[in-house]
Amino acid sequence: MALSILQFLLLSLCLVTYTQAHSTESAPPRFGRFGATVTRSRREVAAALTTDPALAKLLVQNEAWAENMDETRPGFFNTSAQSQNPAVLWLGCSDSRVPESVITNSLPGDIFVERNIANQVLSTDTNILAVLTYAIEHLNVSRIVIAGHTHCGGVQYCYDQAASLPTPTPNPLPPLPDPVLNTWLSGLYTLAVRLLNNPSISTSAPQDADAAMELITVENVRMQVESTSELDVVQKAWNEGKDLRIVGWLHQLENGRLKDLGICAGPDGDVGCSL
């Protein structure tokens, strides 16, 4: 694409001015004894691997960014090392197209983040329970954003299988092809099947399939907001009188815009609950 890294930095990090010309050359490779019959040590192999061009480029970009921050925001890093005080916890998708801090022009320190496949909040997932516990009880975040997005691969995966099932729907449901994803996405899969079984939803025409995908995506966010509100750690915060709210958003890849879906859970239920 025509947009250079330089232009994009300017845009996506609006608060940071980038004055140095950016070099795309990586550091000269320091290869070990390739071709030698002697087995190289692990360290030598590791050292050679670190100069992989794809990753060396990222380290160079990081250096340029850090230098720029030192110039435009002196003392930022020192202050940031003292503590973190994010007001928001973002529970989003691992999808590379939804980096929360880039799309909201946020600085390091603004948003506490968990990202996983299809932005799930499962009550059996110690991983996310630990994130929620730390965020609510140690960092005192007051807002939890559950962010779904259009063109979600996890939603597509469940939709593709759900849409191909015969009528009537087999019971039990045939598992999703990959066993690991079948476990992780079982709630989303069940949701997709339930929504597609609704007689008013047809999926034959492409625009119908798109509409069905969007419906599942939005209902998935609703489901995650609900499941988050039922967790002990959240209920406990509400019982203690904390003004903790959970909101559901949708990132629209089509135009880069985050949309507030008007889905919210708070200490008083949905009544008057908003941002």
Next chain:
Amino acid sequence: MPAELIARLLDSNATWASDVSHAEPTFFPESTKGQSPKMLWIGCADSRVPESVVVACKPGDIFVHRNIANQFHPKDDNVLSVLTYAVEALNIDHIVVVGHTYCGGATHCWNNAGAAPVSPSLASDPLTRWLGPLTILARQQQSGPDATDAEKAIRALIEKNVELQVLNVARTSIVRDAWKKGRDIHVYGWVYELENGRLRDLEVSISRENALPM
């Protein structure tokens, strides 16, 4: 205040989206066709380590999982799903585990290694459970030499933690099966130094070439 802060996120997003659309009108429509990130970042949930900002990357560049103290627990469905999707659906060959200085999880484990239950991974509290392996790592370190300088020891723990998670990733059947099929997957360990914004490669990388047989 909180409502203002998060409303501001939406406003900032609107400005950002508009700026990008004007500078590169095809960026967003193109992004709907799919994603082809070259790297999976397994990092900490810490708000001060937003991967795409610190390496100045665009949407579409990095597939991301973040959790408390950048863990890769071998039986965690969450992170296993991320790795499965990254390696098998997106054909990502570069996986980077990124720890960071001033990690609250590591500091907590160091400070509470003695007081934590004997088997922290069996605790009822999810945070204690999640930090079980890191607690055990902290205990091992505290029973060794150089345990007296806490700051130095916590830094060492953070690095040791990254090295361990790199090993955990390399030991998965997902990665091993991919190696057997000839895929050139590399797993790297980095540390982000909050105090100066720099990323550092710990040189603990594992590839098909130097992986130990299981």
